[in-house]
Amino acid sequence: MPTRSRLHVPVTPARPGEISDFSWLRLSPAGAIARPEPGARSGDITFLADGLVRVLDDAGEAIGPWHPHLEVQDLQIGLRHMLLTRVFDDRMQRIQRSGKISFYMRSLGEEAVSVAQAQALRPADMLFPSYRNQGLQIARGRPLVDLMCQVLSNTRDMCKGRQLPVLYHWREGNIFSISGNLATQFPQAVGWAMAAAIRGQDAVAASWIGEGASAEADFHHALLFASVYRAPVILNVVNNQWAISTFQGFAGGEQRTFAARGPGYGIAGLRVDGNDFLAVHAVTQWAAERARTGHGPTLIEHVTYRGAAHSTSDDPARYRPRDDYQHWPLGDPVERLKQHLIRLGEWSEERHAGLSAELEDHVAASWKEATRFGTLTDPPRLDPHLMFEDVFREMPPHLRRQDAELRAERGQG
Amino acid sequence: MAQMNLIHALNSAMDVMLGRDPAVVVLGEDIGYFGGVFRVTEGLQRKYGEHRVLDTPIAEGGIIAAAIGMGVNGLRPVAEIQFADYIYPGYDQIVSELARLRYRSAGEFFAPVTVRTPCGGGIRGGQTHSQSPEAIFAHVSGLKVVMPSNPYDAKGLLIASIEDDDPVIFFEPKRLYNGPFDGNPNQAAVPWSAHPLGEVPEGHYTVPIGKAAIARAGSDLTIVTYGTMVHVCEAAARGLGLDAEIVDVRTMVPLDTDTICASVARTGRCVIAHEATRFAGFGAELAATIQEQCFWNLEAPILRVAGWDTPYPHAFEWEYFPGQARVVRALRTVMEAG
């Protein structure tokens, strides 16, 4: 027996050169987890935080109490939006390599989280995303050209050149501005939801955070405020196993699920197969109903895998096995929904190939359109003097002076 | 001596200190197995183990607080904050705790923590990977604040910081990691191997905290600056054919007013340059101090060159950055005055 304390260091299951290992991942069979009423007391449903809600089984069949029984057309739209997200991401990644944009972040393997959730929520519900939720924008119908112009920091950039690529916002679409600082959006979503309750609105708020960023104090502020005021909010932890090079064990995932933090605060906590479109849709609907009927917040942990590099500045081969993603037990969300639709007789490999080609064309045409408004390297360029606007509602004298100084510096004085 | 860039020099400082002093520990996000997003801690965990070089949760407040506790219990922590832009969740722990622990406990408790963090722009990082927040730390009593401008100083200052019993906030101008940068992004990058201060001793040495350096001796005017701007100002003065004396502040707190004011008293003209926003920036402290001590020697008003008082915009990086054009305008004005 040890006679003194010893510092524990979380174990990373596989590093480069080692064989991928997911034996530690606790799974439940599809259909195995009960579905309580959305108004259930959080203390009575703690099993949801330790199990894994799954609807699609390995054969692509939808089973069990969480089966959302969606219309075929909605499934096809979901597939389309996930695939579009992926095609868009791939294209932006390639374009970053060519130097036309400075930076990009893909959501490969996590498309179901954003797309199914956006589909399960209402247009008036307010979304507070992280930087890996482009699927929310796409599922809410944002034109790709708008996203591309932001990524290009060009003359039609919604952020007027001020933000790093992918840090979008969409006021009309009820999608909040994305911060480069991790976790800040999480408690803000709770505040928005508290305001909805104060003002008697029907809308709920939803926010997303990476499992890595859930270590920040802001995560805990969000849970506490949500619990204290029973705010109508859906708090999502996207557990894609990695935070840049750091395995989720360092965020506390080794001891307990991330969903289990919910019950600790008196909040419903629910763990879901994040690569199962139907399961994500179902739990989101459940949480939205819970919020809308005055039963308060839900913390949802989406178990998924970051299939791509953290960003275009990152090389995951330095810290995880190259083929790690191929061994991920929960598969690929696009492939799984596709198989389900094929099984229903509502899709085929041919239609899928046709859809891919159509979306590739759509992305290519959108890119052509977006670059008409300028790129990092080609005109037209945003007017640099826009830099001084929006610091305040009205430009104070010292910024006016600096604006004039910049004009002189650029030979326009 | 060895050729080192700023990254290697900082790495070498931590390597030397981990090797010499078993109390030294290094902690931060992605710094262990991976070696840090800028590779400053590369190889240290392999060499010293997971109990000396710790990957942490993504929680800057937690990192600083844990470092304080470790420091109180006899360790000498070196905490990395991945970008200075992400230091704010740790700001309360730094300002309310780390800075004042010695004072409030009448010297009975202290935490010899060094906080390393990359700062500054010029890497297309947008508003959340480009900030220079040194002034909001220099403003806090009880913190030493350091920013080197070259590999030799970086290593010597980092070792001095780690050995210092007081807390040190150690800013690393990330645009200088791989080479001196003169402010012109269109010019081919120059490596540190082409610079005399890229020659760095392999073993232990210190550069004292609280001492400015004369980066270039001259007589026409004094440029007081630090970090990336040392190199930008050198190039700007050279371009104008001015015999400028360039004082590299190196340590904001404690400030070496003697070296700075002796130079300004001699030249009678002064330009202050930093990358951080201008309003209530560290340049204001410098200008006030110089004015107090050198008023009767001044032949022209002191001018400040700085970043604009806006967040650091992604698309207008080079219009924001106080490059040679902005420095040149100030140099001309100061030289023509009086």
Ligand SMILES: Cc1ncc(C[n+]2csc(CCOP(=O)(O)OP(=O)(O)O)c2C)c(N)n1
């Ligand atoms: C406050 C703060 N600290 C550090 C960073 C740097 N950073 C950006 S992304 C990231 C990893 C986040 O991982 P996770 O939350 O799991 O999200 P994922 O990238 O996996 O989607 C880090 C450390 C930051 N942006 N903000």
Ligand SMILES: [Mg+2]
């Ligand atoms: Mg993650």
